[in-house]
Amino acid sequence: MNRLTVNLDALKHNYCAVSDWVRAHGASLTVVTKALCGHKQLLQALEGFGVSSMGDSRLENLRTIRESAPSVESWYLLPPHASALRKLLPLCDVSLNSEVGTIREIDAECRRSGMIHQVVLMVELGDLREGVLPGKLLSTAARILQMQHIQLVGLGANLGCMTGAIPMSEELSQLAMYHELLELKYGVSIPYVSAGTSASLNLLQDGTLPKAINHFRVGEAILLGTDPVSGEAIPGLRTDTVSLEAEVVEMKEKRLVSLGEMGNTPFKTIEDDEEEAEPGQRGYRAIVTVGQVDTDIQGLIPLNPEHAIAGASSDVTVVNLGPDDDGVSVGETLTFRPTYSAFVRLMNNPYTAKAVVGHPVHAVV
Structure with missing residues (x-):
């Protein structure tokens, strides 16, 4: 979930x-x-x-x-x-x-x-x-x-x-x-x-x-806790107010570069590093079930700095983990910090559970 x-x-x-x-x-x-x-x-x-x-x-x-x-x-x-x-x-x-x-x-x-x-x-x-x-x-x-x-x-x-x-x-x-x-x-x-x-x-x-x-x-x-123009943290404010946990449904080692001629897709969010990867280069990729229907994928920042979003469709997002699996397996979750554009769409999205924690409550709604 x-x-x-x-x-x-x-x-x-x-x-x-x-x-x-x-x-x-x-x-x-x-x-x-x-x-x-x-x-x-x-x-x-x-x-x-x-x-x-x-x-x-x-x-x-x-x-x-x-x-x-x-x-x-x-x-x-x-x-x-x-x-x-x-x-x-x-x-x-x-x-x-x-x-x-x-x-x-x-x-x-x-x-x-x-x-x-x-x-x-x-x-x-x-x-x-x-x-x-x-x-x-x-x-x-x-x-x-x-x-x-x-x-x-x-x-x-x-x-x-x-x-x-x-x-x-x-x-x-x-x-x-x-x-x-x-x-x-x-x-x-x-x-x-x-x-x-x-x-x-x-x-x-x-x-x-x-x-x-x-x-x-x-x-x-x-x-x-962020500045809307620069996107940077504002000194004195906390940026851990909101987090998204997305469940991993596939975890595999795959090529980092697709084969064949490329065309357009409805949603194109490809990481720059992937475009620079060499043909045949491989790495571990996790698929999570949050997509462009759910939020602004470009506004999701992986909490682990070694992880990077490779792309997304309407329903899933592919995350590059690096040369090893980083201990991630199917059924676990990856955590992201959403920017404002991602946060507002997640809040407006009925398909994503919302949890409120800390003083004075702890509940999932």
Whole structure:
């Protein structure tokens, strides 16, 4: 059986460390729970650690947060679908927005239901994801401030999410300047400058993050202890929060280079070392029953540094063990550390068992 294990001790360590860093900066923290895919036990554990704000991008997950962790503030981290507002608004306290038309529809829905909804207006700073262009910011904010059932509570930005644009203090200072300009021009208080992420924790640690950045949305650093841009471990955080055990179903010595002419396959994940192997060269290979249907195979890092993934199909992955069998036999498991892309797909995969270990529980679900 294949099993994904989450270590609550490591998870708590990472949350407490990041929370302390953020608090020392005078900022607040929303834990991004998208990768947990609405896992009730993990959401409840986070609430037990003291998490007071969670952010997600799926309505079903927001509903689970409301039910499983009712004390926390909830953020919707996608531009809302206008067609889903009636379902969305009761499930979140704050949403990230970039379209005035959608915000106007939120205002209308809130008027009908007697609600006030909090909005963070996203600004484009270089990641080319959602965000108002800076030249349109003042006019956009002016229209939002006229809406009776909308509370503009922040300006926000995404960096390091889609294109890999590295957060720099210059861009973040620009966002802080826009925030100050809005408050001065319209005589309003806008509490949040929301641009802190896992990718900007290095700026926080080295003291170059602008003081005005006072809200963080952090997922990967807490869940995995890694920086989403570099993929490297963040100093002070644990990277043993998550592991995947995959069962070996075949263990044999085989050629390392296929014979005959090669064509395309639906999934091509071939290790560079294999392409450099000599014809006729042999080695030991283990086959495990986790494949491209289950996760991002390129995001699985063998815990044993001598092992390397040779390739994968939809259902199985082939692992090169080296010139000997390393003591591995059929029925045993190989252990991998998943990157964020592999982790989120494993969590969303119903075919892989999930185990939660450490304080205060130990259970397989």
